Amino acid sequence: METLLRNDFTSYYGLPVASGILKKATNLSYFELKDDVNLIYPNNGDGIAKYKNTNSLLVNMLNYEAFIDTLPQSFCQNRKKCDLIVYTDSPQYFLLNELTDTLPKYVDSFINSYGLQQGKREKAISQLKSSLFDLMAVSTIRTFSDGFDEKRCCFFNKKPNAPSVIIAVLAFNRLNTISQNGLQMSNPEMEVFGFSLYEYSGDQSLSLSQPLK
Numbered sequence: 001m002e003t004l005l006r007n008d009f010t011s012y013y014g015l016p017v018a019s020g021i022l023k024k025a026t027n028l029s030y031f032e033l034k035d036d037v038n039l040i041y042p043n044n045g046d047g048i049a050k051y052k053n054t055n056s057l058l059v060n061m062l063n064y065e066a067f068i069d070t071l072p073q074s075f076c077q078n079r080k081k082c083d084l085i086v087y088t089d090s091p092q093y094f095l096l097n098e099l100t101d102t103l104p105k106y107v108d109s110f111i112n113s114y115g116l117q118q119g120k121r122e123k124a125i126s127q128l129k130s131s132l133f134d135l136m137a138v139s140t141i142r143t144f145s146d147g148f149d150e151k152r153c154c155f156f157n158k159k160p161n162a163p164s165v166i167i168a169v170l171a172f173n174r175l176n177t178i179s180q181n182g183l184q185m186s187n188p189e190m191e192v193f194g195f196s197l198y199e200y201s202g203d204q205s206l207s208l209s210q211p212l213k
Helices: 002-012 064-069 120-136 139-146 172-181
Strands: 023-026 030-033 049-052 059-063 084-088 093-100 110-112 115-117 150-157 183-185 196-201
Touching: 002 139, 049 150, 059 064, 064 084, 093 120, 120 139, 120 150, 120 196
Parallel strands: 093 150, 150 196
Antiparallel strands: 023 059, 030 049, 059 084, 084 093, 110 115, 183 196
């Protein structure tokens, strides 16, 4: 994937070949991610996105936002981009991650002295969707992602969300599953590419050992 970004992505958009891309990998049974130079944090609470990897899959992380920011200003200026690309060495998981550490009152739209403001969830979904569109426009990257069993766009918020996030139509006997493994949301524009949209907050984690579709 690193080579596809450096060569194919830049070629498709008429850009010079990219230089270094921040990439790291781990097979830890539990880890957290943060969009900085370290990327991977083994201790609970040190990162933002929480991952359970009980089968010790080799998981790769690319700092996609940092990669976009190295490209010419004419391309990256005002371009919406998610934080990370996460994928397993085996063809099981391909994930786009947007990370934040936002108080629950700012996750949905809110009003301040400047008026109505866009909530972090809406902003994160927009960033994930735009990144997905940019990536899937490159045929070799789409072919690469199509080889994975599970593809997700994931919004992670370190702060626990307010109870209102659990909407009333969800069956009572699913609440424990939702609280552990995040909340799936409908997004037809992402689903066209075979991606599902998920939100994780607080102690919710993405399990890389849960049954695949």
